[in-house]
Amino acid sequence: xxxxxxxxxxxxxxxxxxxxxxxxxxxxxxxxxxxxxxxxxxxxxxxxxxxxxxxxxxxxxxxxxxxxxxxxxxxxxxxxxxxxxxxxxxxxxxxxxxxxxxxxxxxxxxxxxxxxxxxxxxxxxxxxxxxxxxxxxxxxxxxxxxxxxxxxxxxxxxxxxxxxxxxxxxxxxxxxxxxxxxxxxxxxxxxxxxxxxxxxxxxxxxxxxxxxxxxxxxxxxxxxxxxxxxxxxxxxxxxxxxxxxxxxxxxxxxxxxxxxxxxxxxxxxxxxxxxxxxxxxxxxxxxxxxxxxxxx
Amino acid sequence: xxxxxxxxxxxxxxxxxxxxxxxxxxxxxxxxxxxxxxxxxxxxxxxxxxxxxxxxxxxxxxxxxxxxxxxxxxxxxxxxxxxxxxxxxxxxxxxxxxxxxxxxxxxxxxxxxxxxxxxxxxxxxxxxxxxxxxxxxxxxxxxxxxxxxxxxxxxxxxxxxxxxxxxxxxxxxxxxxxxxxxxxxxxxxxxxxxxxxxxxxxxxxxxxxxxxxxxxxxxxxxxxxxxxxxxxxxxxxxxxxxxxxxxxxxxxxxxxxxxxxxxxxxxxxxxxxxxxxxxxxxxxxxxxxxxxxxxx
Numbered sequence: 001x002x003x004x005x006x007x008x009x010x011x012x013x014x015x016x017x018x019x020x021x022x023x024x025x026x027x028x029x030x031x032x033x034x035x036x037x038x039x040x041x042x043x044x045x046x047x048x049x050x051x052x053x054x055x056x057x058x059x060x061x062x063x064x065x066x067x068x069x070x071x072x073x074x075x076x077x078x079x080x081x082x083x084x085x086x087x088x089x090x091x092x093x094x095x096x097x098x099x100x101x102x103x104x105x106x107x108x109x110x111x112x113x114x115x116x117x118x119x120x121x122x123x124x125x126x127x128x129x130x131x132x133x134x135x136x137x138x139x140x141x142x143x144x145x146x147x148x149x150x151x152x153x154x155x156x157x158x159x160x161x162x163x164x165x166x167x168x169x170x171x172x173x174x175x176x177x178x179x180x181x182x183x184x185x186x187x188x189x190x191x192x193x194x195x196x197x198x199x200x201x202x203x204x205x206x207x208x209x210x211x212x213x214x215x216x217x218x219x220x221x222x223x224x225x226x227x228x229x230x231x232x233x234x235x236x237x238x239x240x241x242x243x244x245x246x247x248x249x250x251x252x253x254x255x256x257x258x259x260x261x262x263x264x265x266x267x268x269x270x271x272x273x274x275x276x277x278x279x280x281x282x283x284x285x286x287x288x289x290x291x292x293x294x295x296x
Numbered sequence: 297x298x299x300x301x302x303x304x305x306x307x308x309x310x311x312x313x314x315x316x317x318x319x320x321x322x323x324x325x326x327x328x329x330x331x332x333x334x335x336x337x338x339x340x341x342x343x344x345x346x347x348x349x350x351x352x353x354x355x356x357x358x359x360x361x362x363x364x365x366x367x368x369x370x371x372x373x374x375x376x377x378x379x380x381x382x383x384x385x386x387x388x389x390x391x392x393x394x395x396x397x398x399x400x401x402x403x404x405x406x407x408x409x410x411x412x413x414x415x416x417x418x419x420x421x422x423x424x425x426x427x428x429x430x431x432x433x434x435x436x437x438x439x440x441x442x443x444x445x446x447x448x449x450x451x452x453x454x455x456x457x458x459x460x461x462x463x464x465x466x467x468x469x470x471x472x473x474x475x476x477x478x479x480x481x482x483x484x485x486x487x488x489x490x491x492x493x494x495x496x497x498x499x500x501x502x503x504x505x506x507x508x509x510x511x512x513x514x515x516x517x518x519x520x521x522x523x524x525x526x527x528x529x530x531x532x533x534x535x536x537x538x539x540x541x542x543x544x545x546x547x548x549x550x551x552x553x554x555x556x557x558x559x560x561x562x563x564x565x566x567x568x569x570x571x572x573x574x575x576x577x578x579x580x581x582x583x584x585x586x587x588x589x590x591x592x
Contacts, residue, residue, distance in 0.1 A: 005312055005322075005325055005326060005329055006312070008308060008312070008329055008333070009305050009306075009308040009309035009312060010305075012304060012305040012308050013305035016301055016302070016304070016305060026301075029301055030301060030341070033301055033304055034337055034338075037304070037333050037334075037336050037337040038333075038337050040333050041330055041333035041334050041337060042330075045326070
């Protein structure tokens with residue numbers, strides 16, 4: 001997905017929010033703002049939004065001289081999610097359709113996105129969980145189940161810290177021996193890195209790799225060759241969250257996008273309402289039925 | 297009031313909204329956005345927010361090649377307000393404290409502000425009126441009444457089209473022979489110009505002058521000498537709306553600011569909540585009691 005004009009004021013606001021979260025130094029807030037305005041002024045709008053997100057957050061880390069301004073926030077939401085995990089897991093096991101419930105909960109976890117909302121509080125998680133469990137939701141469960149069963153290599157591209165514990169609930173419902181979980185190569189916003197995957201205990205149940213990048217999404221050009229090879233090899237990719245949708249929506253690959261549409265630009269691109277839960281195959285997704293038809 | 301960092305993303309968003317309102321040409325939307333980003337990047341933050349508002353809207357009018365992109369909107373809201381006028385006037389006459397009711401209604405009219413909200417619909421007016429009639433409201437009615445009675449020259453600096461018909465309700469309650477109403481010298485956003493004052497019938501009951509400026513507020517340095525002289529001569533100024541508060545709050549003058557605080561930056565500056573009704577004297581306001589004390 002490319003950058004839309006509506007993304008520009010939002011980038012500027014996000015940069016200010018992020019600068020304030022990283023430091024109390026108002027001179028740095030102003031400096032960040034002015035540099036982001038200069039960046040935005042000459043922006044190549046054909047790029048995906050996380051390309052500028054990556055630049056903004058590199059700039060903030062440099063100016064603040066802190067490697068990971070979101071470290072505390074990530075800890076707080078990891079802890080909050082870990083507390084909720086046993087109850088959510090029990091709820092899945094007892095539900096009529098455990099896979100569907102796990103998907104709903106994984107999407108609920110996508111609310112933990114400090115790119116979109118830097119004022120989120122842990123207390124909002126339980127409300128989001130009940131909303132996501134109750135909401136109307138168009139879910140192509142059979143297509144997904146078939147794709148997961150037939151795939152040999154499944155890549156689950158995680159999104160944020162805290163959220164990754166919600167992801168674990170869905171990962172546990174997949175044919176787990178085929179799954180590799182992907183986290184960011186280094187900190188950006190509250191995106192999950194290896195530390196968060198380990199805290200979620202994912203390394204004990206699946207392989208976890210990082211993508212070698214500090215972009216708040218999956219910009220293949222800035223990822224490590226190791227990751228890019230694994231991406232190419234995978235026959236099913238589950239891409240979690242807005243940043244991964246924004247960066248991968250135009251990539252030709254068998255993918256499912258799993259997210260909560262939290263901004264009007266993405267909602268328009270997806271043809272849905274803001275706040276809606278999304279579980280959708282990529283444009284070039286080819287399920288077995290298609291392939292069988294072709295073979296006829 | 298100076299420009300705060302939070303104003304910057306808001307300027308960018310306002311510029312995009314205004315560009316879209318003025319034309320469907322997406323190339324112009326992008327051009328406006330890029331030029332506003334360039335402006336904002338080197339902004340002198342000690343200025344008041346309407347200084348950049350003035351530049352943004354000049355830019356849009358130039359690029360769109362339309363002298364008044366808000367002409368239709370102003371007409372629509374003038375008509376809507378004219379329809380409501382007789383009922384509101386009756387309500388004032390029948391109320392226990394007509395002056396207070398007229399002030400509440402004048403503030404209700406301040407919702408018609410296309411700088412802050414470019415998506416306002418006429419249907420929202422009646423709701424705002426009932427809200428403003430019912431809301432808690434700290435009103436220094438005696439101080440104001442005394443100031444109005446003792447003043448020889450009262451300047452009522454109007455804000456927006458449509459709103460100016462609500463202002464008429466308050467102006468009718470003032471010692472009308474002393475009142476001069478001020479409108480903008482030429483179109484900017486939906487600010488009232490002479491055309492709107494005439495449509496409100498104000499020219500029949502008071503003197504109406506324009507300030508010779510196209511700033512969305514009262515930037516004395518860009519106003520005509522005629523207006524500046526009248527401003528100096530006035531012994532009471534009633535400044536309506538956010539733009540006039542932003543540009544006049546630091547001016548040494550006997551003033552009352554009358555507005556609805558619609559943005560968080562102004563609300564913080566005023567020490568109130570967003571949405572609150574404000575009727576407040578200027579910092580250097582000197583009422584008769586003060587002067588008498590000094591004379592003692």
